[in-house]
Amino acid sequence: MNQSEQLRNKKQATRFIHAGAEPDPSTGAIMTPIYQTSTYVQTSPGQHQGYEYARSQNPTRTALETALAVIEEGNYGLAFSSGVAATDAVIKLLAPGDEVIAANDMYGGTYRLFTKVFQKFGIKFNYVDTTIADNITAALNSKTKLVWIETPTNPLMNITDIAAVASITKKAGAILCVDNTFASPYLQNPLNLGADIVMHSATKYLGGHSDVIQGALIMNDKALRDELYFIQKSCGAVPGPMDCFLVLRGIKTLHVRMRQHCENGRLIAHYLRKHPKVEKVYWCGFEDHPNHDIAKIQMKDFGGMMSFTLKDNSTEAAMKVLSSTKLFSLAESLGGVESLINHPASMTHASIPKEERIKNGLTDGLIRLSIGIEDAHDLIDDLNQAIG
Numbered sequence: 001m002n003q004s005e006q007l008r009n010k011k012q013a014t015r016f017i018h019a020g021a022e023p024d025p026s027t028g029a030i031m032t033p034i035y036q037t038s039t040y041v042q043t044s045p046g047q048h049q050g051y052e053y054a055r056s057q058n059p060t061r062t063a064l065e066t067a068l069a070v071i072e073e074g075n076y077g078l079a080f081s082s083g084v085a086a087t088d089a090v091i092k093l094l095a096p097g098d099e100v101i102a103a104n105d106m107y108g109g110t111y112r113l114f115t116k117v118f119q120k121f122g123i124k125f126n127y128v129d130t131t132i133a134d135n136i137t138a139a140l141n142s143k144t145k146l147v148w149i150e151t152p153t154n155p156l157m158n159i160t161d162i163a164a165v166a167s168i169t170k171k172a173g174a175i176l177c178v179d180n181t182f183a184s185p186y187l188q189n190p191l192n193l194g195a196d197i198v199m200h201s202a203t204k205y206l207g208g209h210s211d212v213i214q215g216a217l218i219m220n221d222k223a224l225r226d227e228l229y230f231i232q233k234s235c236g237a238v239p240g241p242m243d244c245f246l247v248l249r250g251i252k253t254l255h256v257r258m259r260q261h262c263e264n265g266r267l268i269a270h271y272l273r274k275h276p277k278v279e280k281v282y283w284c285g286f287e288d289h290p291n292h293d294i295a296k297i298q299m300k301d302f303g304g305m306m307s308f309t310l311k312d313n314s315t316e317a318a319m320k321v322l323s324s325t326k327l328f329s330l331a332e333s334l335g336g337v338e339s340l341i342n343h344p345a346s347m348t349h350a351s352i353p354k355e356e357r358i359k360n361g362l363t364d365g366l367i368r369l370s371i372g373i374e375d376a377h378d379l380i381d382d383l384n385q386a387i388g
């Protein structure tokens with residue numbers, strides 16, 4: 001039994017810490033070294049130790065890819081130079097004329113990649129509200145090769161029923177890819193619910209310390225893995241060994257960090273909801289959240305991401321809060337140990353046309369929070385003084 005198979009029977013905390021970590025064969029180093037090399041010496045042409053050239057293979061990346069598979073409960077992992085590079089690789093499975101059904105509420109960079117880069121290569125994207133699984137059935141046709149969902153969504157925290165969508169796509173013979181960045185493998189494992197590919201921006205919770213850009217794909221099917229590996233090495237969007245080392249290290253504390261993100265998230269969501277100046281809080285842990293029942297089934301807890309609007313839903317009022325926090329830093333990104341505050345309309349989601357944004361509920365007054373793992377009461381004090 002190899003290490004990954006042994007870990008499969010272990011509890012999550014054990015898996016996260018030991019995933020991909022085998023003592024280095026040349027020295028016994030307990031941590032996988034950063035193999036900062038571009039090539040590997042062969043004893044005679046074609047005689048090597050499984051490593052030829054670092055775009056194709058690197059031992060630090062191999063350790064990380066093994067870890068990615070273990071933590072997502074899949075058979076194979078592949079690491080990319082960014083989350084969008086991982087998404088890019090999935091779309092390159094398609095050919096001109098193929099169609100994709102994608103969520104109408106997803107990461108702005110994914111939308112930009114689909115509409116501005118791939119549409120002109122003859123791939124058609126149909127955007128639907130995937131929180132209603134029947135919308136996917138209605139949009140399917142014989143050309144649909146891929147269904148792309150994100151849950152919870154960014155930034156409105158909508159929930160899509162992964163198992164329901166997986167059964168629809170399976171019947172249609174299409175691939176289901178789930179962007180699992182917001183939940184992280186601690187909260188949700190889409191492959192176990194029938195998804196074919198899980199995508200992560202490892203930049204966020206997997207790395208966890210706002211110090212690396214990286215992406216990941218995890219899958220069970222060997223043929224699909226081989227196709228995606230071929231794209232990975234042919235297109236070349238691979239992460240460097242230092243970045244792989246950082247994400248490997250991040251994964252070891254993912255469960256501990258996520259528990260705290262969830263606890264702080266719960267306290268802050270309830271605090272905001274009671275605040276007299278707050279109009280609406282978007283957080284899937286509320287019992288009256290439209291898809292709370294599904295969130296409860298497919299997620300272990302509700303995470304540290306949320307958005308809210310003020311009763312004064314003007315851009316000015318939102319801007320005042322955004323520029324008044326002292327602990328929450330005004331920045332794009334999420335999932336790090338430190339708390340961030342963000343204005344989706346002008347920052348993370350600025351690439352989505354305004355009409356499209358407003359139609360989907362992403363108003364100019366919306367404020368997004370990535371709750372870090374500082375003391376929750378200090379965070380609440382900070383929001384309190386900023387909201388006023």
Ligand SMILES: *Cc1c(COP(=O)(O)O)cnc(C)c1O
Pocket residue numbers: 082083084085107109110150154179181182200201202203204213214215
């Ligand atoms: C950040 C993010 C991405 C893109 O990942 P990068 O690492 O920034 O390329 C994709 N999806 C979601 C949900 C994200 O938050």
